[in-house]
Amino acid sequence: MSISRCDLLLRADIIVTQDAQRRIVEGGAVAIDGGTIIEVGPQAELDARWQAERSLDLGRKLVMPGLVNAHTHASMTVFRGVADDLPLMTWLTENIWPVEKALSKEIIHFGALLACAEMIRTGTTCFCDMYLMEAETARAVDEAGIRAVLGEGIFAFPSPAYAKTEDAWPIIEDLHARYKGHGRIRTAIMPHAVYTTTPEILKRSWELAQAHGCIWKTHLSESETETRTSLEQFGRRPLDYLESLGISGSKCVFAHCVDLTPEEMVRMAETGAHVVHCPQSNMKLTSGMARIEDLRRAGVNVCLGTDGAASNNDLNMFLEMNSAALLQKVRTMDPTALNAQAALDMATVNGAKALGWEELGCLEAGKAADLIALDLNQPNMLPLYNPVSHLAYAASGMEVCLTMVNGKILYEHGRYAAMDMDGLAREAVKVARWVKARAHKTN
Ligand SMILES: CSC[C@H]1O[C@@H](n2cnc3c(O)ncnc32)[C@H](O)[C@@H]1O
Numbered sequence: 001m002s003i004s005r006c007d008l009l010l011r012a013d014i015i016v017t018q019d020a021q022r023r024i025v026e027g028g029a030v031a032i033d034g035g036t037i038i039e040v041g042p043q044a045e046l047d048a049r050w051q052a053e054r055s056l057d058l059g060r061k062l063v064m065p066g067l068v069n070a071h072t073h074a075s076m077t078v079f080r081g082v083a084d085d086l087p088l089m090t091w092l093t094e095n096i097w098p099v100e101k102a103l104s105k106e107i108i109h110f111g112a113l114l115a116c117a118e119m120i121r122t123g124t125t126c127f128c129d130m131y132l133m134e135a136e137t138a139r140a141v142d143e144a145g146i147r148a149v150l151g152e153g154i155f156a157f158p159s160p161a162y163a164k165t166e167d168a169w170p171i172i173e174d175l176h177a178r179y180k181g182h183g184r185i186r187t188a189i190m191p192h193a194v195y196t197t198t199p200e201i202l203k204r205s206w207e208l209a210q211a212h213g214c215i216w217k218t219h220l221s222e223s224e225t226e227t228r229t230s231l232e233q234f235g236r237r238p239l240d241y242l243e244s245l246g247i248s249g250s251k252c253v254f255a256h257c258v259d260l261t262p263e264e265m266v267r268m269a270e271t272g273a274h275v276v277h278c279p280q281s282n283m284k285l286t287s288g289m290a291r292i293e294d295l296r297r298a299g300v301n302v303c304l305g306t307d308g309a310a311s312n313n314d315l316n317m318f319l320e321m322n323s324a325a326l327l328q329k330v331r332t333m334d335p336t337a338l339n340a341q342a343a344l345d346m347a348t349v350n351g352a353k354a355l356g357w358e359e360l361g362c363l364e365a366g367k368a369a370d371l372i373a374l375d376l377n378q379p380n381m382l383p384l385y386n387p388v389s390h391l392a393y394a395a396s397g398m399e400v401c402l403t404m405v406n407g408k409i410l411y412e413h414g415r416y417a418a419m420d421m422d423g424l425a426r427e428a429v430k431v432a433r434w435v436k437a438r439a440h441k442t443n
């Protein structure tokens with residue numbers, strides 16, 4: 001047998017691969033070269049095959065794919081805890097939007113950096129973001145070393161980035177051109193919602209997504225109120241309205257989808273649309289309980305997102321998996337609903353599929369070296385019968401002791417490779433003062 005060289009050989013007691021067979025390797029190893037995984041398997045086999053520049057013996061750890069947060073607004077970390085205990089539309093129109101109007105590039109950049117720090121700390125290696133002045137989020141992602149799909153939020157009204165929607169298009173084109181070919185950053189087209197845009201904006205945004213071959217994402221059917229408004233404004237339910245404009249297909253990623261009819265679920269499955277479930281945000285804003293089991297049964301690809309830190313109030317995908325699983329059980333009054341493996345799939349492979357980034361979400365040869373390690377000796381992880389059960393039901397995210405993106409370690413032994421957490425904490429005090437002076441309701 002010939003021995004080949006690789007950059008890194010990582011060994012750990014348990015490897016949850018999330019590959020097609022959902023293989024779990026005990027006493028496993030991952031061989032990495034550049035930013036790519038070249039083999040995953042038993043330690044003895046990989047030791048015999050690979051001569052590594054560097055080895056990392058993690059011991060009593062669980063290694064798994066980095067989590068994919070498929071819907072967030074990273075910079076909203078600056079509003080964490082500012083306006084709690086409100087319903088969606090009051091929260092948005094009376095509390096969030098008035099302050100967002102005044103946001104500066106600096107604050108958006110800071111909020112995105114803080115979000116990256118939180119996601120890296122809790123095991124997310126890729127996120128999908130919609131926000132304002134998204135170039136600042138892109139800058140933060142580049143600095144932090146994390147992976148992301150980014151889109152400038154498109155409204156029919158002024159945003160801090162543009163005085164009129166007409167001025168949004170060049171901003172979107174610029175962002176796309178700037179990150180074309182970037183290894184970790186992709187761009188997408190993201191009109192905010194049917195109730196904050198016009199048919200012309202939606203059609204133009206769709207044409208742009210098609211021209212760039214990128215995903216098209218929006219908030220959809222988040223609440224019954226949204227459906228009612230859509231029926232009043234456009235004479236159609238939100239999904240019907242989009243379809244009447246020619247918007248449908250596998251490039252569509254719809255966040256929330258709380259208020260769908262069974263027939264709409266079938267149509268989503270037929271067209272290949274993806275749904276991002278955001279259970280914590282939906283519960284906190286009392287938007288409702290998405291019928292995830294029905295969606296999955298209909299054949300829709302359902303993934304998971306935190307939404308922003310102002311409606312969650314964290315960006316922790318372990319807690320989101322937990323909430324997703326528990327919420328479906330009470331919604332259906334069936335304890336077998338959305339089991340641990342289904343929750344983990346939503347946070348990994350399904351997220352990668354929705355974002356059209358097939359190199360993500362699982363550990364196998366040819367995939368990106370985006371992985372995390374969890375300390376199995378933490379009290380809440382003991383004893384261990386079923387690793388997947390612990391990931392969905394016992395882990396808090398704070399067991400993550402190593403986060404790697406594209407073969408680079410971003411977090412290890414409590415330290416960030418490329419982030420100044422103390423500096424961020426100092427800056428957070430100043431930003432909070434700025435927000436407090438402008439916020440209508442602060443807790
Ligand atoms: C156009 S940039 C993104 C925009 O979305 C707002 N937002 C955050 N969470 C939600 C949500 O759950 N539903 C609708 N809109 C939301 C955010 O404040 C930005 O204005």
Ligand SMILES: [Zn+2]
Nearest residue numbers: 219255307308
């Ligand atoms: Zn959202």
